Amino acid sequence: MRVIAGTHRGRRLRHPQGLRLRPTSEKVREALFSILGNRLPHCRFLDLYAGTGAMAIEALSRGASHATCVESDPAALKLLRQNVHDCAMASSLTLYAQPVERFLSHPDLWGGEYDVVFADPPYTMVTELTSIFMNSAIDRLLAPDSWFIIEHAAKTKLPPLLGSCVHLRSYRYGDTALSLYSRINQTPS
Helix, strand or coil: CECCCCCCCCCECCCCCCCCCCCCCHHHHHHHHHHHHHHCCCCEEEEECCCCCHHHHHHHHCCCCEEEEEECCHHHHHHHHHHHHHCCCHHHEEEEECCHHHHHCCHHHCCCCEEEEEECCCHHHHHHHHHHHHCCCHHHHEEEEEEEEEEEECCCCCCCEECCEEEEEEEEECCEEEEEEEECCCCCC
8 A cells, every 4th residue: 555646655554454444445545536636735634434544644645734534443543653653744634543423523623624524434334424424513524615525335325415515426436436525505694
């Protein structure tokens, strides 16, 4: 596993041995960052279920101003911390070693709104994640015109609305899909 583009292009990242963790494939990561395109420079990037941190590290390598990772698995946290250290990105990345549900229920931890939110929950937890977002303070999590992307099994159908976000499009890569949501801009009454 390596960083695909940007200032850390080609840098190898530590990855899990065995099947306990399921890192996003390089093909899907490359596709995601191609979709994000010019949204990355100077953005605040949130990586939920961050695993090894590859998505946040890629975002920072491509010009994001700050990344936040949320992960609770001890094995993943060890790899994530090593990857952040190896890439010398500690000053640009905040790590929360806790369940995503806890992080989302504490807006005081967020440090402001995010421009891009990426979530790669265990595929069996995608429905749980969507219900959390329907019942959380998602309006305060997302900046205006922000994007929210969920990686999930291609056979899983996600709802057309998640809180203040509307489904724009899904992209399929074999058994994996990326569903792209955008925050609906509210106009003052």
